Amino acid sequence: MYQFKDYYNNQVTLSFKDHPFSKTPGHVWVICRYKGKWLLTKHKGRGIEFPGGKVEKGETTKEAAIREVKEETGGDVGSICYIGQYHVDGKREKVVKNVYYAQVDSLSPQQTYYETDGPVVLSALPADIKEKLSYSFIMKDDVLVHCLEYIKNRLPAK
Ligand code: GTP
Numbered sequence: 666m667y668q669f670k671d672y673y674n675n676q677v678t679l680s681f682k683d684h685p686f687s688k689t690p691g692h693v694w695v696i697c698r699y700k701g702k703w704l705l706t707k708h709k710g711r712g713i714e715f716p717g718g719k720v721e722k723g724e725t726t727k728e729a730a731i732r733e734v735k736e737e738t739g740g741d742v743g744s745i746c747y748i749g750q751y752h753v754d755g756k757r758e759k760v761v762k763n764v765y766y767a768q769v770d771s772l773s774p775q776q777t778y779y780e781t782d783g784p785v786v787l788s789a790l791p792a793d794i795k796e797k798l799s800y801s802f803i804m805k806d807d808v809l810v811h812c813l814e815y816i817k818n819r820l821p822a823k
Pocket of ligand 1: 671672673675677692694753755756758759760762802803806
């Protein structure tokens with residue numbers, strides 16, 4: 666279990682155990698690989714981030730993860746696995762989010778990318794993301810750092 670503050674100074678708790686905070690979290694976040702690169706999206710307000718969003722009524726969290734990747738990047742998920750869950754103790758609300766690691770097999774142009782400008786494919790993530798204005802606040806706390814470490818050490822290269 667890891668505890669740290671986010672970009673807005675909210676308390677975040679991250680765990681790689683099986684759904685430690687909620688069996689039915691309201692949000693998902695998907696760290697995506699595509700052809701050996703990272704696949705992200707550019708949110709119109711927040712900037713560049715891995716795709717994700719809210720779980721809709723009637724869908725599982727994994728279905729939400731696959732849908733969000735398609736909506737925000739045009740990517741078709743070939744394989745996906747749960748890696749952990751985090752809790753954000755926000756000023757107004759509390760958020761519980763599942764983190765997934767996904768392999769995207771193909772990208773197809775979409776009519777709309779909803780609240781984003783569509784896919785962003787990167788060979789490497791910048792080392793100084795925390796200082797970069799073009800990146801979203803959700804990429805700027807230790808959730809990303811620990812998840813990338815987990816992927817590197819525990820999951821086969823994709
Ligand atoms: P919409 O309802 O989609 O307009 O978004 P919202 O920002 O109003 O609500 P959401 O439920 O997505 O998030 C509520 C608050 O929780 C945000 O303002 C953030 O402070 C926090 N939050 C949501 N997701 C994350 C995240 O991935 N990381 C961190 N650190 N905070 C988050």
